[in-house]
Amino acid sequence: MLTLRRLWSLDHPVWLCGFRSFFLFAVLSAPLLVLAWGAFIAWGVPLPATPGGAFVWHAHELLFGFGLAAVAGFALTAVPEFTRSPAVGPRAVRLLALSWLTGRVAFWASGAVGTAALIVSALAHLALLAGLIFLLAPRLWRHPERRHLSFLWALIALTLLVAGFYADALSGASPARWLHATLGVLMILIVVALSRISMRIVNASIDTWREKGGTLRDEYRARPPRRNLAIVCIGLYTAVEFVAPGVRLGGWLALAASAALFNLLNDWHVGRPLFRRWPLMLYLVYVLMASGFGLIGFALIGGDGAVSSGRHLLTVGALGLSVFVVVCIAGRxxxxxxxxxxxxxxxxxxxxxxxxxxxxxxxxAGSHGVAWMSAASVAWVLAFALCCAYLAPLFVRARANGGVGCEGPPPTPDGS
Structure with a gap:
C-alpha cells in the first residue's frame, strides 16, 4: 500500500514527463493484450465481453489502448520540444494517465456492467484526448511558423473517431468502421512524426559515415511534397473505406497510397548510412506500411475483399515497429x-x-491460419517483453543525469 501511495505522489519520477507513464502503458499493454488474444485464438480462452465481440475488443485495445498510449506519450514529449515550451506538469500527466486507465477498466467491464460502463469508457477516452488538445493546442498555435499543427489536426481527428465509435457502440450498431478509420489516421500520424525523427537520425548516421572517411554529397531531407502526397492518398483511401467499405475505388486508392509511400522512400536512399540500426528500423516502418496498403489494394481490386493481411501489416508491422522505435529513442x-x-x-x-x-x-493460409497467427502472437509478445525488461524500469526511475526535466542528452558521434 505504501508503494502504491508513493507511486501516486506527484513527485514520483513516473509523472516527471508525459512519455514516462504513457510509454510504460504502451510497453506493458502490448504483450499482455496480444497474449490474451493469442490465448483466445489458440485455446478459446474467453475475452472480456464487449460491444462488437472479440474482434472489436482486440482492435479497440490495440488502437485506443496501446496506440493511444503511444500517441499521448509522444505528443506530451515532442510538442514541448518542437515548440520550445515547458514540459507538461506532473498533475496534468497524472490526470491524463488516470483517464487512460479508466478507459481500459470501463471498456473491459462494459459487457458485464452494461451501458453505464460504456459511457464511462467513452468519457474517459474523450477526456484524455480533450486534455491533450487543451494542453498542446496553444503551444502548437503560438509557434511562429505553425509548422507542427498537423499534430493538432490528428488529435482532433482521433477525438471525432473515438466519439463515433462509442456512439455506434451505445446505439447497438457495429463500431468496426471507426476502428478502421482510426488505423488510417494513425498511419498518417506515423508519417508526420517519423518525418521529424528521421531528419535527426538519418543525418546523424550520415555524419558518422563521413567521420569514418565515407563520402556522401547530400544531407537527408524529408521533403514535404512526397510526404504530403502520401498523407493525401492515405486520407482518401481511409475516407472511401469508411463510407463505402470493400469497393474497388478503395482498392485503387490503397494502391496509390502504397505507391506514394514507396516514392517517399526515395528520399531515404543515402547509401551505407541507411544500414545502421536506427535509420534502417525507421525505413522498415515505411516498407511495411507501403506493403500493407498494397495488399489491401490488390485484395479490393481482386474482388474478394480479404484485406486482413494488408491491415495486419499496418497494425502489427507499421504501428508496432514505429511505437517500438519511438519508445526506444524518445524514452531513453x-x-x-x-x-x-x-x-x-x-x-x-x-x-x-x-x-x-x-x-x-x-x-x-486457410486451415493453417491459426498456427501462423499463434506464431505471430508469440513473436510480438517476445519483442515487447524484451522492451518491458529493458525500458520499463527507466520510466519509473529518476533521471540518470540527475536532471528534473525532459531534455535529452547531447547527441553522440554515431548518431545515437
Whole structure:
C-alpha cells in the first residue's frame, strides 16, 4: 500500500514527463493484450465481453489502448520540444494517465456492467484526448511558423473517431468502421512524426559515415511534397473505406497510397548510412506500411475483399515497429540516457517484422491460419517483453543525469 501511495505522489519520477507513464502503458499493454488474444485464438480462452465481440475488443485495445498510449506519450514529449515550451506538469500527466486507465477498466467491464460502463469508457477516452488538445493546442498555435499543427489536426481527428465509435457502440450498431478509420489516421500520424525523427537520425548516421572517411554529397531531407502526397492518398483511401467499405475505388486508392509511400522512400536512399540500426528500423516502418496498403489494394481490386493481411501489416508491422522505435529513442534520450546499442534492439525489431509477415501470411493460409497467427502472437509478445525488461524500469526511475526535466542528452558521434 505504501508503494502504491508513493507511486501516486506527484513527485514520483513516473509523472516527471508525459512519455514516462504513457510509454510504460504502451510497453506493458502490448504483450499482455496480444497474449490474451493469442490465448483466445489458440485455446478459446474467453475475452472480456464487449460491444462488437472479440474482434472489436482486440482492435479497440490495440488502437485506443496501446496506440493511444503511444500517441499521448509522444505528443506530451515532442510538442514541448518542437515548440520550445515547458514540459507538461506532473498533475496534468497524472490526470491524463488516470483517464487512460479508466478507459481500459470501463471498456473491459462494459459487457458485464452494461451501458453505464460504456459511457464511462467513452468519457474517459474523450477526456484524455480533450486534455491533450487543451494542453498542446496553444503551444502548437503560438509557434511562429505553425509548422507542427498537423499534430493538432490528428488529435482532433482521433477525438471525432473515438466519439463515433462509442456512439455506434451505445446505439447497438457495429463500431468496426471507426476502428478502421482510426488505423488510417494513425498511419498518417506515423508519417508526420517519423518525418521529424528521421531528419535527426538519418543525418546523424550520415555524419558518422563521413567521420569514418565515407563520402556522401547530400544531407537527408524529408521533403514535404512526397510526404504530403502520401498523407493525401492515405486520407482518401481511409475516407472511401469508411463510407463505402470493400469497393474497388478503395482498392485503387490503397494502391496509390502504397505507391506514394514507396516514392517517399526515395528520399531515404543515402547509401551505407541507411544500414545502421536506427535509420534502417525507421525505413522498415515505411516498407511495411507501403506493403500493407498494397495488399489491401490488390485484395479490393481482386474482388474478394480479404484485406486482413494488408491491415495486419499496418497494425502489427507499421504501428508496432514505429511505437517500438519511438519508445526506444524518445524514452531513453528524454530520460537522460544515450540510445541503447545492445543486441536486444535489433532482435526485437526483427521479431516485430517477423510477426507482421506471419500475421499477413495467416490471412491466406486457410486451415493453417491459426498456427501462423499463434506464431505471430508469440513473436510480438517476445519483442515487447524484451522492451518491458529493458525500458520499463527507466520510466519509473529518476533521471540518470540527475536532471528534473525532459531534455535529452547531447547527441553522440554515431548518431545515437
Amino acid at each position: 534520450t528524454h530520460g537522460g540516457y544515450p540510445l541503447d546499442e545492445r543486441r536486444w534492439i535489433p532482435a526485437s525489431a526483427a521479431l516485430l517484422v517477423a510477426a507482421a509477415v506471419m500475421r499477413a501470411v495467416a490471412g491466406g
